[in-house]
Amino acid sequence: MYDCHREHPQFIRLLHWEGLHRAAGPIAAWEQRGAHHASKLAALAAAPKAGALNADFAPSELLRAVIALAGW
Structure with missing residues (x-):
């Protein structure tokens, strides 16, 4: 996971940007994201x-720490 985030730092930035600027509507691919993170957890x-x-x-x-450190 760390290596993936280090190889693709734009992904973390896009997620942060989405969190800051998304509309009040539904989040894209919410179920898929939840399943992905549930497997990691x-x-x-x-x-x-x-x-x-x-x-x-x-x-x-x-x-959270691994994702944050990979993007730092």
């Missing part, structure tokens, strides 16, 4: 149980 939630990560942070916090 599920993997992060399973990682401490497998001994791959410690459980100090919630999966949602880790996902």
Whole structure:
């Protein structure tokens, strides 16, 4: 995930831009985006149980941190 965001930094910028300037209407591909992020969150939630990560942070916090660090 980190590598993908590093290779395509414009994606993160587009998401931020959309969040700042979108109309009050529906968000494009909302269901698909939700499913994509749910799979990432599920993997992060399973990682401490497998001994791959410690459980100090919630999966949602880790996902936000990885995306933010990749775009920095």
